[in-house]
Amino acid sequence: xxxxxxxxxxxxxxxxxxxxxxxxxxxxxxxxxxxxxxxxxxxxxxxxxxxxxxxxxxxxxxxxxxxxxxxxxxxxxxxxxxxxxxxxxxxxxxxxxxxxxxxxxxxxxxxxxxxxxxxxxxxxxxxxxxxxxxxxxxxxxxxxxxxxxxxxxxxxxxxxxxxxxxxxxxxxxxxxxxxxxxxxxxxxxxxxxxxxxxxxxxxxxxxxxxxxxxxxxxxxxxxxxxxxxxxxxxxxxxxxxxxxxxxxxxxxxxxxxxxxxxxxxxxxxxxxxxxxxxxxxxxxxxxxxxxxxxxxxxxxxxxxxxxxxxxxxxxxxxxxxxxxxxxxxxxxxxxxxxxxxxxxxxxxxxxxxxxxxxxxxxxxxxxxxxxxxxxxxxxxxxxxxxxxxxxxxxxxxxxxxxxxxxxxxxxxxxxxxxxxxxxxxxxxxxxxxxxxxxxxxxxxxxxxxxxxxxxxxxxxxxxxxxxxxxxxxxxxxxxxxxxxxxxxxxxxxxxxxxxxxxxxxxxxxxxxxxxxxxxxxxxxxxxxxxxxxxxxxxxxxxxxxxxxx
Amino acid sequence: xxxxxxxxxxxxxxxxxxxxxxxxxxxxxxxxxxxxxxxxxxxxxxxxxxxxxxxxxxxxxxxxxxxxxxxxxxxxxxxxxxxxxxxxxxxxxxxxxxxxxxxxxxxxxxxxxxxxxxxxxxxxxxxxxxxxxxxxxxxxxxxxxxxxxxxxxxxxxxxxxxxxxxxxxxxxxxxxxxxxxxxxxxxxxxxxxxxxxxxxxxxxxxxxxxxxxxxxxxxxxxxxxxxxxxxxxxxxxxxxxxxxxxxxxxxxxxxxxxx
Numbered sequence: 001x002x003x004x005x006x007x008x009x010x011x012x013x014x015x016x017x018x019x020x021x022x023x024x025x026x027x028x029x030x031x032x033x034x035x036x037x038x039x040x041x042x043x044x045x046x047x048x049x050x051x052x053x054x055x056x057x058x059x060x061x062x063x064x065x066x067x068x069x070x071x072x073x074x075x076x077x078x079x080x081x082x083x084x085x086x087x088x089x090x091x092x093x094x095x096x097x098x099x100x101x102x103x104x105x106x107x108x109x110x111x112x113x114x115x116x117x118x119x120x121x122x123x124x125x126x127x128x129x130x131x132x133x134x135x136x137x138x139x140x141x142x143x144x145x146x147x148x149x150x151x152x153x154x155x156x157x158x159x160x161x162x163x164x165x166x167x168x169x170x171x172x173x174x175x176x177x178x179x180x181x182x183x184x185x186x187x188x189x190x191x192x193x194x195x196x197x198x199x200x201x202x203x204x205x206x207x208x209x210x211x212x213x214x215x216x217x218x219x220x221x222x223x224x225x226x227x228x229x230x231x232x233x234x235x236x237x238x239x240x241x242x243x244x245x246x247x248x249x250x251x252x253x254x255x256x257x258x259x260x261x262x263x264x265x266x267x268x269x270x271x272x273x274x275x276x277x278x279x280x281x282x283x284x285x286x287x288x289x290x291x292x293x294x295x296x297x298x299x300x301x302x303x304x305x306x307x308x309x310x311x312x313x314x315x316x317x318x319x320x321x322x323x324x325x326x327x328x329x330x331x332x333x334x335x336x337x338x339x340x341x342x343x344x345x346x347x348x349x350x351x352x353x354x355x356x357x358x359x360x361x362x363x364x365x366x367x368x369x370x371x372x373x374x375x376x377x378x379x380x381x382x383x384x385x386x387x388x389x390x391x392x393x394x395x396x397x398x399x400x401x402x403x404x405x406x407x408x409x410x411x412x413x414x415x416x417x418x419x420x421x422x423x424x425x426x427x428x429x430x431x432x433x434x435x436x437x438x439x440x441x442x443x444x445x446x447x448x449x450x451x452x453x454x455x456x457x458x459x460x461x462x463x464x465x466x467x468x469x470x471x472x473x474x475x476x477x478x479x480x481x482x483x484x485x486x487x488x489x490x491x492x493x494x495x496x497x498x499x500x501x502x503x504x505x506x507x508x509x510x511x512x513x514x515x516x517x518x519x520x521x522x523x524x525x526x527x528x529x530x531x532x533x534x535x536x537x538x539x540x541x542x543x544x545x546x547x548x549x
Numbered sequence: 550x551x552x553x554x555x556x557x558x559x560x561x562x563x564x565x566x567x568x569x570x571x572x573x574x575x576x577x578x579x580x581x582x583x584x585x586x587x588x589x590x591x592x593x594x595x596x597x598x599x600x601x602x603x604x605x606x607x608x609x610x611x612x613x614x615x616x617x618x619x620x621x622x623x624x625x626x627x628x629x630x631x632x633x634x635x636x637x638x639x640x641x642x643x644x645x646x647x648x649x650x651x652x653x654x655x656x657x658x659x660x661x662x663x664x665x666x667x668x669x670x671x672x673x674x675x676x677x678x679x680x681x682x683x684x685x686x687x688x689x690x691x692x693x694x695x696x697x698x699x700x701x702x703x704x705x706x707x708x709x710x711x712x713x714x715x716x717x718x719x720x721x722x723x724x725x726x727x728x729x730x731x732x733x734x735x736x737x738x739x740x741x742x743x744x745x746x747x748x749x750x751x752x753x754x755x756x757x758x759x760x761x762x763x764x765x766x767x768x769x770x771x772x773x774x775x776x777x778x779x780x781x782x783x784x785x786x787x788x789x790x791x792x793x794x795x796x797x798x799x800x801x802x803x804x805x806x807x808x
Contacts, residue, residue, distance in 0.1 A: 372578050442653065444649055444653045445653050445655065447618075447620050447640070447647070447649075447653075448647070448649060448653040448655075449655075449666065450620075450639075450640040450641045451618055451620075451640055451641070451645065451646060451647040451717075451726075452641075452646070452666050452667030452716070452717075452720060453641050453642075453644075453667050453669065453670055453671075453720060454641055454666070454667075454669075455641050456641075458669075462655075462666070463655065466657045467656075467657060
């Protein structure tokens, strides 16, 4: 049984991760059956490549620094202090991270467009707009990663520093900040990873002018049919991601080193903005950030009910149509509602796939066999599974495109390709959600069941399953939401006659035609609401004390 | 050395009833060298007898117990019950019970659910009524009458260990293994519970192997005591006999009864 549990996910990962990646590398390095570095030299010699790489790094660094710097006071106010309404604001701050990236792009366009609430800034389609969207996206994640450590940090260490004569500032800088260091580093590397692989937001907000590596891969593939350059760029992206992942893993393992932690909640104290200047400043700053997080969301909703300066439901009514294009044609091949149906159907398939593979993998990885060989094998499998974690959706989509359209695996015309691609994007999330819970189960609990006469199958059904059930529900919600909003991989694979909702939104944005933009906004609201409902339902299942993603 | 031990111990019945451990060896693989936790131990527990396995921490007594349960693979030797070799029989088919140091109660089941867990496949597990009856009987035996519907998280440490004992005894295992069952409790509770455990084991007529590092506890519970030091069983004797004749200096030092 365990053999099957190891083989099934491995075959899946080999066919749909290793094989496409190998195909990408082969495209970049091999020409006419021989090793050829010419393509590499061409691409690396092109100044455009370096401009693209520079854009990627600039955007990612700026987005990461800003998100983390703002997240430290945010984590203090939202996790270390207690005040009425805190839960609500925490929920609001967590919204952007689960929003489909296309929706975030549309929301920022609505906010910054010349007739939008912040249109006077003249930032539409600019570098600051992209960075702001990246911060918007990742602020909640950074706050959560730092906050969940901070709320459990033993306050007595800082109190000891104070009794030794340290000022509040010195106590913070010399005691609290170093203790938070690993959490901050871990948050920063994860945020960097998300910023560096951001695709739809950059595509919608920056277009070709501020192309990142991801966007450039997409442009080269879909606009110029230059698969070779796209392959070389994918290899570059893989390297960037691998480095970021490695740094993130190091930061995480350092973070697991002994910190004096207390039970969550014991270190929390009331927020006193009137008495403590620190509280006043951090609370004001956080309030400002929260307002800025809420603004694009509000603009999006308001805009979806407006047309020609009047309030209307026409934008939503138009979703049953196909939009307009020049010459009396239509912008889309199917109605938005039909696309939404496609999305839901695909998301169900992708979720099932991701759960089957993810749960099996988690079960295997949670075992600690006694034989040294098996132990080493599990260690290797562990890192092999985490590899796809950072690999961007664009790379997955591109890899599928060039690898799976010919024998031995010809799935190009098959309907399973998109669910599989979306499952690949969701599997790491599923594993990350379920594995910690399974690992936290004391192995002696399973032994107790075995000693009481339970065969391995019954141990699984009566110990592992009930204890992991909530996390499996949470993972299913994650996978479903990710799949619904997935754009990077899907944009390479969606067939014109069966688009998903995010693909339709993107298409509407790109077709000048009366009412198309308003339709895109309304469709974004629909998508955001569906994802939001799925996530809030799933969040209720979050097991206590697991903070990660 | 081993032969000396056998010579001084009251000879277990050799007709094959009860537990017999022969030349048991447990090794833990390490990065460079493996550690020898249990070094060629031979030991018998007669049917109906309670044998305490007493030794300082790290002497290998828990490893030996886990090897008997089937939770630790043995590098050598055999485990027999009633003359039948169980060495290759998986944990859940041995018909032994094990009570863990910290109970290891299932947090997602209530008290009754925990006690009933092992009843499947036994004569008590046939019907809902027979299960409920057995659970009630066991809770009564450990002094927790009416606790069935309680959630595990509401139990005190002593109550949790009583439930763990009831759970281990419910399927009527032919051998009960107890791994320092009281060492996570405070002293007063430990002394009180040791007397209770001894009574319960006697009343249930259970054959038991009781691992502990506390000799008062061992003397209170056991018919015979096996002293284990550095992976080897150094002395097996009844409590009175053991105090009268300590054997070697190391055993005497551990027992704190040396001159």
